[in-house]
Amino acid sequence: MEIQHLELLNFRNYEHLIIDFNSKMNIIYGDNGVGKSNIVEAIYCLALTKSFRTTEDKNLIRQGEKETRIVAKVKERVVHNYELVLNDEGKKALINGNAYKRLSDYISKIQVIVFSPDDLKMIKESPSVRRKLLNVDISLLNNNYLKYLASYNKVLKQRNAYLKAVAVNGNSSMDYLDILTNNLIDYGLKIYEYRKNFIKELNKKIGEIYSKISGIEGLNIKYISSYSDESQESLVNLYKKSLERDLFLGKTNIGIHHDDITFLLPFGDLKDYGSEGQQKNAIIAYKLTEVELFKSINGSYPILILDDLFSELDKKKINNILNMLDKDLQTFITTTNVTFVKKSLRNNSKLYKIVDGKIEEE
Numbered sequence: 001m002e003i004q005h006l007e008l009l010n011f012r013n014y015e016h017l018i019i020d021f022n023s024k025m026n027i028i029y030g031d032n033g034v035g036k037s038n039i040v041e042a043i044y045c046l047a048l049t050k051s052f053r054t055t056e057d058k059n060l061i062r063q064g065e066k067e068t069r070i071v072a073k074v075k076e077r078v079v080h081n082y083e084l085v086l087n088d089e090g091k092k093a094l095i096n097g098n099a100y101k102r103l104s105d106y107i108s109k110i111q112v113i114v115f116s117p118d119d120l121k122m123i124k125e126s127p128s129v130r131r132k133l134l135n136v137d138i139s140l141l142n143n144n145y146l147k148y149l150a151s152y153n154k155v156l157k158q159r160n161a162y163l164k165a166v167a168v169n170g171n172s173s174m175d176y177l178d179i180l181t182n183n184l185i186d187y188g189l190k191i192y193e194y195r196k197n198f199i200k201e202l203n204k205k206i207g208e209i210y211s212k213i214s215g216i217e218g219l220n221i222k223y224i225s226s227y228s229d230e231s232q233e234s235l236v237n238l239y240k241k242s243l244e245r246d247l248f249l250g251k252t253n254i255g256i257h258h259d260d261i262t263f264l265l266p267f268g269d270l271k272d273y274g275s276e277g278q279q280k281n282a283i284i285a286y287k288l289t290e291v292e293l294f295k296s297i298n299g300s301y302p303i304l305i306l307d308d309l310f311s312e313l314d315k316k317k318i319n320n321i322l323n324m325l326d327k328d329l330q331t332f333i334t335t336t337n338v339t340f341v342k343k344s345l346r347n348n349s350k351l352y353k354i355v356d357g358k359i360e361e362e
């Protein structure tokens with residue numbers, strides 16, 4: 001998959017920007033705050049109809065304007081025209097001029113993997129951050145995943161509401177609670193299987209990729225779930241055992257909404273023992289492993305975005321990473337310092353210098 005041509009209208013600090021990209025490496029460089037990340041953010045938005053940096057769509061619209069448009073020619077065997085329009089009324093996604101009624105049918109047609117400085121949260125912050133990232137990634141590979149997740153969350157909400165109602169009324173029917181619990185288990189087991197398989201697949205390669213970057217062997221992702229190795233029956237018992245606590249707290253304490261992952265090295269958990277750089281390398285290894293996994297499942301590479309890749313990494317690690325990128329993989333890198341990239345690699349890349357919302361191709 002490849003973005004050949006991108007046009008931005010009133011997106012962030014760009015009034016009107018047109019860029020033609022290289023099918024391999026694209027290096028977007030310039031000083032802080034000139035609009036480098038905004039370009040890769042636009043690519044991500046076009047793919048997923050939302051940003052990786054903000055939950056407020058209106059932030060994407062250039063200040064003082066009412067609407068933004070992202071338009072691109074995307075090649076996947078043949079070239080298609082993709083377009084995303086964002087304004088007060090919401091968003092509209094089009095392929096070759098045809099608008100999609102449901103965004104969920106449009107999302108994931110452009111497959112993109114992004115590394116951004118925010119992803120360091122993946123190791124440092126709470127499990128909910130890691131679950132969110134897992135959800136985005138797995139849903140890119142499986143259309144059904146988001147549907148199961150939505151169903152699970154709906155039943156979870158109903159169950160929590162019912163637990164609260166029982167606590168207040170005392171005599172409500174437990175049969176209804178059993179139905180909700182069974183539904184929760186059904187959807188939960190589906191999500192669990194998706195997550196378990198996804199992590200199993202990542203673990204086949206992540207150790208090797210991490211050691212190529214960092215020289216440290218043995219990185220492994222551990223999936224932590226209350227559904228681990230449980231059958232439908234034993235889960236019913238788990239929920240029974242937890243019932244008193246659930247009623248007391250008015251919420252469901254067991255389920256895949258508490259799942260987590262950790263990054264383990266032979267010397268311990270990266271969260272507790274890893275340096276900033278080691279953590280960053282592990283997340284980059286995770287993303288590069290995903291790229292390989294997407295390729296093996298879809299038959300073609302996704303697009304790779306590495307936003308602000310170089311900060312906190314030493315030159316050697318940076319070149320270890322860059323050397324690993326396959327020539328068929330279209331990559332976008334943003335950086336303030338292009339001299340970090342070896343000359344031989346620079347010669348094979350297209351460089352874009354950004355100066356205050358304008359581009360200077362070299």
Ligand SMILES: Nc1ncnc2c1ncn2[C@@H]1O[C@H](COP(=O)(O)OP(=O)(O)OP(=O)(O)O)[C@@H](O)[C@H]1O
Binds near residue numbers: 037
């Ligand atoms: N909605 C908006 N309208 C106009 N300008 C905006 C909007 N949102 C962000 N900007 C501007 O975009 C610029 C930031 O762009 P961006 O995050 O792409 O910078 P960057 O080049 O990646 O910087 P850094 O090197 O610090 O990461 C800021 O100058 C900011 O004021």
Ligand SMILES: [Mg+2]
Binds near residue numbers: 036037038308334
């Ligand atoms: Mg930036």
